[in-house]
Amino acid sequence: MGEYCSTCGSRLEERYLEKEGRKIPYCPTCEAYRFPLYNAAVSMVVMNEERSKILLIKQYGRDRYILVAGYINQGENAETAVAREVLEETGLTVSSIEFNKSEFYAPSNTLMINFAVTVTSECVHANEEIDSYQWFSIEEARARIASGSLAEKFLIQYLDKNDKDETWKRRKLE
């Protein structure tokens, strides 16, 4: 958390802000509240067009499968970041996008917004950010995603939600 004003560099003080009902960092020089900054990122459950396979990746030299993810650029909306990150990291073109779930991830001070997307092809051209990747069946993906990770939480939430959905079940059986 920044203790100094991002505009003038003055030391911030805590001041009660009635409409928030709590203390917010305040710059006495600028006479303005300075809400704490955080990062925003997107992560994606990437599926083939038939929604029968899920793409998982390994990254940062770690031997565990996670979801494709990346930070949202300043001025960019989340949906644009989803398509851009998927294309940059995997060479795949997003054909549909559906919001799944979001969660604030305190260790990196990041709001993670998760989407489920389909892509037009299964032919991955991974960039240097990806160590390895693999398409898994739905059940394999559920089993292979890094245990205890936020990626696992998002994936399981998405799959469990769809298990209750008859349309999804029918689609899986086709």
Ligand SMILES: [Zn+2]
């Ligand atoms: Zn200031």
